[in-house]
Amino acid sequence: MAGPKLMENVVLKLYGFAVSNYFNMVRMALAAKGLEYEVIKTFPSQETDWLALSPMGKVPCLETEDGTMAETHVIFEYLDEKYPEHPIFPESPYARARARQIMHSLELYIELPARRLFPGTLFGGHNEQLTIDEVKPVLEKGVRTLNQLSACSPFLMGSTPSAPDYMALYVLPLADTVAQQTYGWSLLSAIEGGAELLEALGRDGHAQQFAAESSAEMAEFLAGVRAAK
Ligand SMILES: N[C@@H](CCC(=O)N[C@@H](CS)C(=O)NCC(=O)O)C(=O)O
Missing domain, CATH: 1.20.1050.10 (Glutathione S-transferase Yfyf (Class Pi); Chain A, domain 2)
Known part of the structure; x- marks a missing residue:
């Protein structure tokens, strides 16, 4: 779970790795919303400390000021509700x-x-x-x-x-x-x-x-x- 040096004042931290298609889906959503985030290079695992963040052991996992969450759909919806500017879901x-x-x-x-x-x-x-x-x-x-x-x-x-x-x-x-x-x-x-x-x-x-x-x-x-x- 070791990652690069932490960026200061960045609220969102995204755990995953560049080959992961789900990780890249979330990166596209974050980019579309213009949100700054830090990438913490992480591979899926069943290690106890990782499971505390991502209960299935999967990536991506997003760390926010409210807590952590996994599952790409859920992350998309959280981002759109928390940061309404530049919506990624339609309005109606x-x-x-x-x-x-x-x-x-x-x-x-x-x-x-x-x-x-x-x-x-x-x-x-x-x-x-x-x-x-x-x-x-x-x-x-x-x-x-x-x-x-x-x-x-x-x-x-x-x-x-x-x-x-x-x-x-x-x-x-x-x-x-x-x-x-x-x-x-x-x-x-x-x-x-x-x-x-x-x-x-x-x-x-x-x-x-x-x-x-x-x-x-x-x-x-x-x-x-x-x-x-
Ligand atoms: N349903 C999950 C799927 C995520 C997923 O399967 N990620 C892969 C990497 S692309 C993974 O962590 N695989 C390891 C595993 O399934 O244990 C999501 O929407 O984020």
Whole structure:
């Protein structure tokens, strides 16, 4: 949990590491809101002192003047309620509900099933045929859901980026990679406007910075995961 020297007067501290897609989602949200924060480089673990901050042992975790919190959706909502300037959720209750539905669909029906394929695709291991067979229909339904909920014009909630986009930016490319490798299926092409959405988000300077930081640490991270097998 050791991090760089602490910055003075910075209220928000974000724990995580550059390769983590969830960590980068929160960094995009913080950037969109123009909030200053300190990064404390942290890997997930089940160590007691880390579990006190993040009960599941996962990253990201945000430390605030009110206390710590984990779970990316929760962090997004806290940030928008605590710091209303530069909102990342739409204004009307229905549009907010729709944004949340898109975010939950991205995590539950695309990110999490795609993660089941990481061992045999990204991590140098093996995927059981049962897993391969189980994941495909979930991903297909996830894609169908996304297409039903958003027309991507070019962003998920319309012409300006918002919270669901900061998730999609880190969910869709990896899910597409593992779907291509496992099924020869381009999940991204199956999402109407998906490629254009990622292209538009990729023009953001922060997105480019976080991608460069992730790339710089990717080889070391993958080597560590593979060595741990
Ligand atoms: N639902 C969590 C997922 C976070 C998550 O899975 N983070 C990964 C790193 S990208 C992690 O900590 N993995 C370690 C673990 O699952 O124990 C969130 O929304 O923040």
